[in-house]
Amino acid sequence: MILDLIEIKPKINKFKVFMCIIIILLLLCIPIMFIIKDHMNKKLNNEIENQNVLNENNNEIIENNIIEEKEEIPKVNLTEIGMQNVKNIYKSEEKVAYLTFDDGPSKTVTPLILDLLKEEKIKATFFVLGSRVELYPELVKREYEEGHYIANHGYSHVYQDIYSSTQAVLDEYYQTENSIREALGIEDYRCFLFRFPGGSSGGRYNNLKSQVKDILEENNIAYVDWNALTGDATGENLTKEQMFDELVNTTSGKNSVVILMHDAGDKILTYELLPQIIQYLRDEGYTFKNFYSIIQ
Ligand SMILES: [Zn+2]
Secondary structure, eight states: HHHHHHHHHHHHHHHHHHHHHHHHHHHHHHHHHHHHHHHHHHHHHHHHHHHHHHHHHHHHHHHHHHHHSSSSOOOOOHHHHHHHOOOOOTTOSEEEEEEEEESOOOOTTTTHHHHHHHHHHHOOOOEOOOHHHHHHHHHHHHHTTTTTTTOOOSSSOOOHTTOOOOHHHHHHHHHHHHHHHHHHHHHTOOOOOOOOOOOSSOOOOOOOOOOOOHHHHHHTEHHHHHHHHOOOHHHHHHOOHHHHHHHHHHHHHHHHHEEEEEEETHHHHHHHHHHHHHHHHTTTOOOEEOGGGGGG
């Protein structure tokens, strides 16, 4: 019995020592856990900070891209030099092509042409009708913001109205200019460039058109016709092949070509033919420009 008691005593002591070690270990673990937790937090914070910096950089890159995509729109003014440039537009040492689109904007064709010009990085000139500008002001704004030149083609395109008097031409010009101003939200916007519906000479209104030319000049307004075309408004419903042939024939041997086309709602063939026209002109060594390059 006594022997038994002697044996139990060291057993209890061993147990106590064991428990003590466990407790000490546990106590040691607590600060270690805090240190690990602290370390983990710091690591997590660093990662979040790095991610934020990355996001900020990405945002800056996106912002820069947006800034790059936004066109710098030149402030238009027509000086005597600019007026002479327009008059001499067909005289050029270099091969230059001015793509011009009349009678728009239209809901169906204009956006397609704008998409294509954007893809091809080409700036064109749109001779808009005031009556169409009022229908689709957002398209005129888009044309302008994408770096195309907005020029004036009168308001009605009804010959007996616009050519009823010299004053009627001037009235339609200014009415259209007002519509463009409202569409663009630019109060002092001026076109400086007019294209006579049907051209600046010939036909039954030839005499009146001659008088209008002088009046336009007095009002510091230039005018331009064309020296090449696809025939997309001849009324003969040409096929794409015929229109392409017409373009090849009318540009042949010319350094500076002002090409008449149309972006009215029924001119889907003009849009469909445009990639081929652009490719042809590029292969022939033409550079594309619009009237911002000569109206100054
Ligand atoms: Zn027209």
